[in-house]
Amino acid sequence: VPLPQHIQTVDPAHAWRLLNTGATVLVSATHGGRSNVMAAAWNMALDYAPVPKVAVVIDKSTFTRGLIESSGRFALGAPTQGIADATYTLGSLSGRDAPGANKLDALGINWFVPEGLHDTPPLVAGCAGWLLCERIAEPHIESTYDLFLGRICAAWADERAFINGKFKPIEQIPPALRTIHHLGGGEFVVPGAQVKAQSGGWK
């Protein structure tokens, strides 16, 4: 099958909405037969048109960073309440210490790669959506601020959470598929309500 059940492609121009509510992300990278995934609360959309872009902070100490620098690519996934433990585990253990070439396999965490793609960072199963990005090389801000920029070249989402380019109303998303937002130390808040604001005018 081209994609796992419930997973659909997303127009990269709409992928910013997967990041807009500020969920923690999982950052994946692959190079030279090694694959790794780390967690990153410090991420944001950077543009939606004409070139959809993201920004993410990736510390110098991480194993993932070297794979991104070598391969020029990374993927972001927006994990959900259903994989909160896996997310915290990926953020707590370094792939440098993994017994094997793929941190996800070493932790027993499921992943997939869309059919037809090669040498692609693994997408962690159970996310609400994923973005495949090409690194935009900006060596000064990478070395000074650990700040990485990427061009979104493809995106996917779980249709039970995100469809037609946007999240479903929160009450229609099963709790296990709602995004998680890191407070720190493995504590996350999860969206529970949705409000529609009204714009006022000049007094």
Added chain:
Amino acid sequence: VPLPQHIQTVDPAHAWRLLNTGATVLVSATHGGRSNVMAAAWNMALDYAPVPKVAVVIDKSTFTRGLIESSGRFALGAPTQGIADATYTLGSLSGRDAPGANKLDALGINWFVPEGLHDTPPLVAGCAGWLLCERIAEPHIESTYDLFLGRICAAWADERAFINGKFKPIEQIPPALRTIHHLGGGEFVVPGAQVKAQSGGWK
């Protein structure tokens, strides 16, 4: 009084936690007798030590951007459900069109400046917390990506939402004081549950 009721100072080293869950922010700036505030979903913490820093995307079309470039300072506030309408209004109307020198006054939105500070961007009342930042001048990424970096020089929070350097457990925060996370078009999700993840180990 030095600060409004319930508002306490926050150690800048802990201010990253105000941004960590990905809430939309209000960006304030003041210069030459003009004050302005805009909304920005694309924001993140950039560091907590040794120098606490933030990153935020500020479009070239905004009135706020010129005030930041001229003054070298900006403030971020994390708005709450109680001021969702004001947040959307601030994001929908440009201060360039405001009848008066202060967009907040022109919209009837309350604000304050902590005692002893001068020429300081207005802090919008009703936020869970605020960060006062000095712009870190990086002209290349500002002009290419609309990406602004700042050094956090002071921070404050509403003790009913954020105390001792972190958010209170979500069930202890009154709904009106919970942060809002922008889906787009004035629709926001609001945290409703909190989970403590457990870290696993290698298989």
